[in-house]
Amino acid sequence: MNLSSVTCPICGAKISGSNDKYHFTCRFCSFKKAPALGTKQNTENYLEKSLKDIGQILALKDIPEIYVDGAQEEDLRQIKNVHQVKLIPCAGNIQKIDGIWSPMTLPFQDDLPGFFKEKFRQLNPGGILYLSTPVARVFQRNLPLTGQINFFTSKNIMFLLEQHGFKMAWRKNRFAQTLKIIARRN
Numbered sequence: 001m002n003l004s005s006v007t008c009p010i011c012g013a014k015i016s017g018s019n020d021k022y023h024f025t026c027r028f029c030s031f032k033k034a035p036a037l038g039t040k041q042n043t044e045n046y047l048e049k050s051l052k053d054i055g056q057i058l059a060l061k062d063i064p065e066i067y068v069d070g071a072q073e074e075d076l077r078q079i080k081n082v083h084q085v086k087l088i089p090c091a092g093n094i095q096k097i098d099g100i101w102s103p104m105t106l107p108f109q110d111d112l113p114g115f116f117k118e119k120f121r122q123l124n125p126g127g128i129l130y131l132s133t134p135v136a137r138v139f140q141r142n143l144p145l146t147g148q149i150n151f152f153t154s155k156n157i158m159f160l161l162e163q164h165g166f167k168m169a170w171r172k173n174r175f176a177q178t179l180k181i182i183a184r185r186n
């Protein structure tokens with residue numbers, strides 16, 4: 001019998017000793033996948049907090065509109081937007097745009113390479129992508145978010161970005177438990 005093995009979606013290593021693609025740890029890049037505890041929280045909680053960083057995108061690139069992942073029109077209407085930028089829900093069919101805001105979507109993303117391929121396809125060259133996600137640090141452990149399935153380190157996020165044609169342009173507090181990063185599409 002040929003046991004199917006799991007391939008790490010970040011570094012491509014074959015994971016020995018696991019054939020469960022929803023539950024493994026990659027010993028090469030430290031990426032961890034684990035079954036969700038509970039259902040995912042509403043996005044608005046993350047949105048509101050992360051929008052404080054929106055000025056950082058505008059400092060890097062002066063754009064009239066930013067497309068927000070996982071948000072509905074009404075979520076965005078309720079948010080106090082102090083910046084001179086229009087916030088629009090980021091639907092899958094949207095293309096040729098200059099800015100995508102993707103707060104706390106990576107921890108819940110089923111298909112990581114697919115996620116980055118989609119962002120690359122949607123953005124214009126030089127377009128900007130904001131990401132935030134909890135990351136494991138050497139001396140601290142984060143409690144999983146409800147619904148979280150992907151567990152990252154900041155190193156493997158950098159690797160994912162590079163691999164999919166993005167370069168880091170801004171990063172908040174290197175040692176924080178939540179990684180906040182703005183990358184530029186090549």
Ligand SMILES: [Zn+2]
Pocket residue numbers: 008009010011012013026027028029030031
């Ligand atoms: Zn790996």
